[in-house]
Amino acid sequence: MRNRILPMLIMGAGTLYFLVPIWWLLVGASKTRGQFSSTEPLWFADFALFDNLGELFAYREGVFLRWLANSLAYTGGAALLGTLLAAMCGYALAKYRFPGREAIFNVVLSGVLVPATALALPLFLIFSSFEATNTFWSVFLPSLVNPFGVYLARIYATASVPDELLEAARLDGSGEIRTFFQVSSKLMFPALVTIFLFHFVAVWNNFLLPLIMLGEERLFPVTLGLYSWNTQVNQAPELRMLVLVGALVSIVPLVIAFLLLQRFWRNGLGAGAVK
Amino acid sequence: MRKPVKALLFFILPFGLLFTAFYLVPIGYAIKQSLYKVERTGTFGPAREVFGGLEQYQRVLENGPFWESIGRVLLFGVVQVPIMLGLALVLALLLDSGLVKGRRFFRLAFFVPYAVPGVVAAIMWGFLYSPNLSPFTTVTSNVDLLSADLVLWAMANVVTWVYVGYNMLIIYSALLAVPTEVYEAARIDGAGQFRTAWSIKIPLVMPAIVLTTVFSIIGTLQLLAEPQVFRTFSSAVSSTYTPNLTVYSTSSIPNFNLAAAFSVVLALATCALSFAFLKMTQRRGGEQ
Numbered sequence: 176m177r178n179r180i181l182p183m184l185i186m187g188a189g190t191l192y193f194l195v196p197i198w199w200l201l202v203g204a205s206k207t208r209g210q211f212s213s214t215e216p217l218w219f220a221d222f223a224l225f226d227n228l229g230e231l232f233a234y235r236e237g238v239f240l241r242w243l244a245n246s247l248a249y250t251g252g253a254a255l256l257g258t259l260l261a262a263m264c265g266y267a268l269a270k271y272r273f274p275g276r277e278a279i280f281n282v283v284l285s286g287v288l289v290p291a292t293a294l295a296l297p298l299f300l301i302f303s304s305f306e307a308t309n310t311f312w313s314v315f316l317p318s319l320v321n322p323f324g325v326y327l328a329r330i331y332a333t334a335s336v337p338d339e340l341l342e343a344a345r346l347d348g349s350g351e352i353r354t355f356f357q358v359s360s361k362l363m364f365p366a367l368v369t370i371f372l373f374h375f376v377a378v379w380n381n382f383l384l385p386l387i388m389l390g391e392e393r394l395f396p397v398t399l400g401l402y403s404w405n406t407q408v409n410q411a412p413e414l415r416m417l418v419l420v421g422a423l424v425s426i427v428p429l430v431i432a433f434l435l436l437q438r439f440w441r442n443g444l445g446a447g448a449v450k
Numbered sequence: 451m452r453k454p455v456k457a458l459l460f461f462i463l464p465f466g467l468l469f470t471a472f473y474l475v476p477i478g479y480a481i482k483q484s485l486y487k488v489e490r491t492g493t494f495g496p497a498r499e500v501f502g503g504l505e506q507y508q509r510v511l512e513n514g515p516f517w518e519s520i521g522r523v524l525l526f527g528v529v530q531v532p533i534m535l536g537l538a539l540v541l542a543l544l545l546d547s548g549l550v551k552g553r554r555f556f557r558l559a560f561f562v563p564y565a566v567p568g569v570v571a572a573i574m575w576g577f578l579y580s581p582n583l584s585p586f587t588t589v590t591s592n593v594d595l596l597s598a599d600l601v602l603w604a605m606a607n608v609v610t611w612v613y614v615g616y617n618m619l620i621i622y623s624a625l626l627a628v629p630t631e632v633y634e635a636a637r638i639d640g641a642g643q644f645r646t647a648w649s650i651k652i653p654l655v656m657p658a659i660v661l662t663t664v665f666s667i668i669g670t671l672q673l674l675a676e677p678q679v680f681r682t683f684s685s686a687v688s689s690t691y692t693p694n695l696t697v698y699s700t701s702s703i704p705n706f707n708l709a710a711a712f713s714v715v716l717a718l719a720t721c722a723l724s725f726a727f728l729k730m731t732q733r734r735g736g737e738q
Binding site: 178179182183185186189190192193194195196197199200211212215216217260261263264266267268271273279282283285286287288289290291292293294296297298299300301316317319320322325350351352355376379380382383386387398399401402405406408409418419422425426429430432433434437 | 568
């Protein structure tokens with residue numbers, strides 16, 4: 176049909192725009208150093224991806240692996256715990272009536288609008304007054320707080336946990352906290368995965384807080400590590416290849432997370448916007 | 451009913467305490483810092499923090515580069531946000547139109563850049579813009595994308611590349627939530643695809659578009675990772691290129707009091723713009 180040609184062309188052009196840079200990164204990371212700038216940028220030459228990976232992971236006693244592990248610890252830990260805390264708070268705001276409920280909700284919601292620098296800088300000063308900058312906790316603890324997660328959890332809890340069910344659980348003698356963990360959290364599960372994913376991406380991408388807090392290279396998350404290598408490329412050109420290969424590796428965990436959790440974000444992502 | 455006070459405390463306190471410690475206290479601290487100044491007795495005397503009233507804000511007002519950087523990100527936002535969200539909307543409508551085959555593939559393909567951290571995306575595109583490395587040599591050998599005139603738009607492209615798919619997905623999910631009977635009625639009335647999209651689908655997903663716009667406004671005012679990375683690729687990006695960079699470089703001087711005043715002004719500007727936009731769309735929605 177003729178009227179399908181234009182839509183398919185637009186989708187094709189979109190696919191090229193979004194995927195060619197990643198294709199270029201994959202191809203570039205698979206080449207030897209000499210071939211990287213001398214061969215066709217969008218097609219393979221000698222396949223040296225595994226040599227490059229080996230060099231990346233061995234460079235300076237494996238500091239890159241350390242960065243990856245740090246990122247997973249900062250991100251995985253903060254997203255898991257942060258999602259639980261946001262879910263509990265949002266659930267309470269949705270399912271219980273108490274004085275100050277709307278006030279709490281509005282304060283939390285306005286937290287979404289606060290720019291990251293407005294927080295990162297005073298956080299640095301506060302942590303330094305406890306001599307706690309340049310530690311794992313100085314990045315981890317602030318990353319736990321996810322006001323947008325509370326907002327989403329409140330919407331999801333209102334939509335997916337019926338009041339009758341909570342009443343029934345109360346009549347059965349189940350305590351409020353037990354009901355949350357055994358009944359409500361299961362009903363909210365798809366939504367919780369969405370909150371987790373958002374939180375995971377936000378912390379994984381966070382750049383400013385580690386940039387301000389951390390001075391010691393061994394504590395860097397992978398984003399800050401790659402950034403610091405990239406700033407040294409002019410003095411140490413051999414780092415360019417490592418930056419490219421490292422960039423490719425740093426994308427992989429999120430792509431895997433997206434693929435595995437696809438059925439959740441595909442449908443859950445819009446729920447916050449519809450209401 | 452007896453109020454389940456204990457349960458409520460259990461649910462709210464953990465988040466509440468962390469939110470207080472890492473949101474409310476820092477904001478209060480920044481405001482306090484912004485009202486102080488460092489004073490020295492003589493040239494080499496010890497530095498003391500003394501109350502300075504609104505002195506730092508006076509300096510913010512008089513700081514030319516800061517307001518230039520605000521103007522720069524506003525210009526960036528006025529151009530980039532509509533392009534990005536326009537693209538996201540068109541792609542979401544096409545995915546939803548039934549005219550496109552392979553929806554699952556496209557949805558995933560467009561979303562992949564969102565998995566690329568902003569810093570990494572900026573490094574990648576920095577390489578792609580560099581004439582000696584880029585696969586697009588016909589472009590990069592004729593136009594210097596990293597020059598003072600173009601580098602802002604080169605960064606706009608990076609942000610667009612990362613976030614179109616994400617915004618598309620939010621709008622697309624909103625479209626999926628619309629009951630199909632609504633479209634049936636339109637089809638029976640003889641409305642074509644374009645007409646349906648324009649008069650039915652877009653108004654219905656307006657809340658999603660408003661939400662993505664507010665987030666984009668916040669994101670634009672906070673631009674930091676991209677310009678910070680581009681400083682290694684282009685000398686045109688100064689240390690005060692965006693408001694956030696100004697805050698960061700002011701605090702590395704270090705002049706924490708002035709940096710705090712910058713942050714407070716930036717936070718107020720962000721909130722004001724977001725609220726103004728929300729109010730504007732609400733009023734327009736109310737008239738219909």
